[in-house]
Amino acid sequence: MKKFFIVIILVLSLVSFSKVFVEDGKVVFTFNEALDAKVVYLAGTFNNWSPNTLAMEKVDGVWRVSLELEPGTYQYKYVIEGKNWKEDSEAPGYVDDGFGGKNGIFTLVDKDGTLVVLQEKVEKPALRINENFDPEMMFVDEEGYVVIRFKYDGQADYVTIAGSFNNWDAQDIECYEIDDGLWEAVLELDEGQYQYKFVVNGSEWVVDENAPAFVDDGFGGENGYFEVFKENGKLMVGLKK
Known part of the structure; x- marks a missing residue:
């Protein structure tokens, strides 16, 4: 069986179509899943991956939370009711979480005095194709x-x-x-x-x-x-x- 490998390609773009964006100087995270859950938390490198400290608020049928963050690169996931870890299906980008899944990832930059979320897109991991x-x-x-x-x-x-x-x-x-x-x-x-x-x-x-x-x-x-x-x-x- 031949082995084919697809190399990870990292692309940075100033255009982001994700549900992570900047509004009034704060980074806004929105999550439109688990709408019947009692509570959803945001966890990431910005809060040492605490699963139950950053509670989101349901606004117009979507979970939402805003954070003040300094420019840098951040990883994150959502935690449904403090126990079910869920990756963001519309994250600016993804990175291996070390457990076979993915963390959302984004880079926050200061562009001419305005905070901007960069999109980081990982095309595919290295694969061995099954012929x-x-x-x-x-x-x-x-x-x-x-x-x-x-x-x-x-x-x-x-x-x-x-x-x-x-x-x-x-x-x-x-x-x-x-x-x-x-x-x-x-x-x-x-x-x-x-x-x-x-x-x-x-x-x-x-x-x-x-x-x-x-x-x-x-x-x-x-x-x-x-x-x-x-x-x-x-x-x-x-x-x-």
Whole structure:
């Protein structure tokens, strides 16, 4: 199998389409997910990653908080109800969080006396492409859910899936055995890049050999990697061309 590698490209731009922006000299963070949560916090390098000190306020149906920050580069995530860490799907940029997921990242600069948020865009991590990927084992169903099927030949009493989409929680998303040794996970995902593994019997972390691509997991192994994207208005899963 040939190995193809896609190099990380970092692009800085003065134009930002993210939900992090400057207003009245303060950096404003807005988050339009988890709208039914009781509270959402902002955590990042600016507050030593404290998960429950910067509470956001729901304004016009969107979580919002403003901070006074000095020029510099900052990383951040949102923390739903103080325990569920969630990356910003509309961050100015992303950086590896060291756990297989991503932190939002931005650089704040003083441009002629005005604070500006720079957009930092990471295209893709270094990937090993799977030339034997079977699209019948990973697809988007008619209702828009991402379906991932996993064949396991050993003894499995139960299987879960964990990844950057659920903060690598090994107990959160249960898979269902649809045939002898064939397990299925059904995920509701936004467009984006995701890493994952299956967890067998609560302790054995197993890479999906049918993943569209593989990426270094930081522990000497690999995570499965896939992208969710739209093509001609239709939600797709795999690798965007």
